[in-house]
Amino acid sequence: MKRNLQIKELFLKNFDKPITELKFKNLYELIVCVMLSAQCTDKRVNLITPNLFKAYPDIKSLANANLSSLKSYIQSCSFFNNKAQNLIKMAKAVCENFNGEIPLNEKDLKSLAGVGQKTAHVVLIEWCGANFMAVDTHVFRVSHRLNLSKAKTPEATEEDLTRIFKDNLNYLHQAMVLFGRYTCKAKKPLCKECFLSHLCTSKDKEI
Template identity: 45%
Template structure:
């Protein structure tokens, strides 16, 4: 018999066959920069600044030598741009000095980089290297709690381990994209579009037990 997690994922595959990473990138370095820039801002606004950014700084070596003010100007239209410019420069320096200018594959190496936490490292492993990983962002956490896959009081890290236990490894990467699409376009944080939702019968949010 199919597990609840697999039934949900099958339904989400029907709803969002096009689900994928929405941050534009041509290589793992660009992906890493885009993910760093995406903290607390939308992928759409990141995609507006990255073409010019990557034209000016196509790799870690050029970005580490960037003038900080120039770097800030490139990304000025997105939130927290000063911090993010600094993080990009520091990350590029580390990549150049410790990893020969390449983005490392291992989780520990990734999280040793400035501005790279658990979520970013998981995204880079999954999207950049196709290594099974399950990044938990705000959409993944909210949706998995509303769907009753994860306890409403669970921490973000606890959410990741519960999902990894309940979802077969071969589906981790797709699960991340599907939950994000569902959370972004249907099961929104404010005023989710619940009419006709296939998960209404067991939705924890509708029972008033989670946000």
């Protein structure tokens, strides 16, 4: 469909090979950041992680972490109780099942506690440049406002976007995240500044 192709081209043109705003130095830090970022802002995660990674600099130290100590480092993060438990379980599983090496395929990543499809895809997108789509709240909102999907779940929305866009999915995912975060916001979207305004028929449109 011509309109969908235009949307894709405009995303790629306006966001030049975008990357996540999460700050990490290695694969271990990336997976921890992505797990913490679920239903929490990247900005908040970036405030938490410097001290967290000083205390737990690698997967082994995280696997051996004391639960209440770990919670104290991430308590300003949403759902920190669950996340702390999952982080330790994830780290233990990596040490026990994968010789301390975080796996880089979807099936094995999803076998880890706290790692669903979205988290697995974001890790593979950011670390490997994998041709995957991942749907968070921003991507979900943007894809529905632009009538790219009418699906009720993130997983089904991901299927729609993957079918429509086919390639460059890693860049399109991050472009849609940033677009949803700063332009096509949940409240008061910046429609007058939007490069997709002429292609948008959303009821939320503000002109």
